[in-house]
Amino acid sequence: MKNQPFNKQTHTNKESRVKKYKKVNQCIAKILSRLYAGETLSIKSLVEECQVSKRTIQRYVNERLAYFPIKKDGDLFSLDWVKEKKIDWSEEEVAVLEMLDNLSKNQGSAFYEKAHKILKKINSFNPYYTRLDIEKIDDFLPVVIELEKAIKENRIIHFTYTMQHGTFKIKAKPLKIANFQGFWYLVAEDMKDGVIKKYLLRQIAQVKISDEKFTPPKNLHEKISKALSIWFDPDIEPFEVRLFIDGKVAKYFKYKPLAPSQIILGEDQDGSIEIALKITHEMEIIPIIKQWLPHIRVLEPKWLDEMIKEDIKAYLNEF
Structure with a gap:
């Protein structure tokens, strides 16, 4: 038997396969996005938009979207929201989702628009208000x-x-x-x-x-989760800092610890507390200490206490 001649049209390379799969995923993502936006789609219009055959679109719907509650009506199909809404959300889950919806506003209009299209399906009324100073x-x-x-x-x-x-x-x-x-x-x-x-x-x-x-x-994730600020250094062994917190503000350090490593070493009758935590760089804690002055004091290490006092002296001498 003679060898069949090489036919470029019947052979693919890695680049062409990647390009093909990318096109498929983009088409399916577009379909899902429009379905979750509440649209009713037609096979005919998707054939033109995705530039594939009618049979290909039908295969996407029947196979790739088989686990979604698709409602079909001839050439048209949409998400069956009746089935979709039968999910038994607990009150706690709804509360969390509503909070996420509000928090997503802080990420900018484009991000919020995408997140809100899904989260708004849960409940039309959101009782939460949050303000986070986060970059969009x-x-x-x-x-x-x-x-x-x-x-x-x-x-x-x-x-x-x-x-x-x-x-x-x-x-x-x-x-x-x-x-x-x-x-x-x-x-x-x-x-x-x-x-x-x-x-x-x-x-x-x-x-x-x-x-x-x-x-x-x-162990990088663990180190990041314990960091107080961007000044953390994952290559440095953490060292302990001990702080005295005045009773007037101690409750805030109890309600919201400065770091996962924070522990309360003791509490006085006037409500003041002594806490300890671990950091890798002095600038993780110095801005926080300055923010709470004069209700906070460094007990250990002494060099950190002296560093903050020198900063305060320099400020007073300058102004």
């Missing part, structure tokens, strides 16, 4: 999407980072997207020196995901 994440949503993908796939990235003294090209291992004091950061290991650094998301641009993969550190 939709200001740099395209960057976030690329970083999220790279973090999930453990892939090394290249990006440009703009600072006051110039723009730099960075090659790094992306580890976490984190929010500290209302600002969004990328926590990543700089491939140049192997140091874990924090990059402001709004100053990141031109993100490119490489094919290079890496193994993330096992």
Whole structure:
């Protein structure tokens, strides 16, 4: 038997397969988005929009969307909200979702619009009001999407980072997207020196995901969860800080601990307390201490107490 001649049309390469699957996923995502927005879709219109055959759209609906409550009427189909609303939400779950709906407003109009379309299905009335001083994440949503993908796939990235003294090209291992004091950061290991650094998301641009993969550190999430601020250093062994808290403000430190590591060492009759917590960098705690002056005092370490006193003296001498 003679070998069949090579036919380019019947053979695919990695690039063409990736392009094909991307097109499929985009089409299905578009269908789901419009269904959850309450639209009734037609097979005919989707054939034109997605530029695929009628049989392909029917397969998407019958196979890829088989677990969704689809209601069909000839060429038309939509989400069967009657079935959808039979989910037995508890009062506690509804309360949490309503709170999430309100919190999403702080992330900017584009993010809130997407989240609200789903969350508004739960309840038309939301009794919560929250105010969080957080950057609007939709200001740099395209960057976030690329970083999220790279973090999930453990892939090394290249990006440009703009600072006051110039723009730099960075090659790094992306580890976490984190929010500290209302600002969004990328926590990543700089491939140049192997140091874990924090990059402001709004100053990141031109993100490119490489094919290079890496193994993330096992205990990074635990270290981030214990951090007080962006000043934390995951490469430093935490040290203990002991603080005296005046009785006038002690309740706030009881209701909302400064860190997961905070413990109450003792309490006086006037309500004042002594607490201990662990940090990796003095700037994790210094701004917080200054915020609560004169109702807070550093007991240990002594060098930290002296550092804050010197700052106060310099301020008074200056003004």
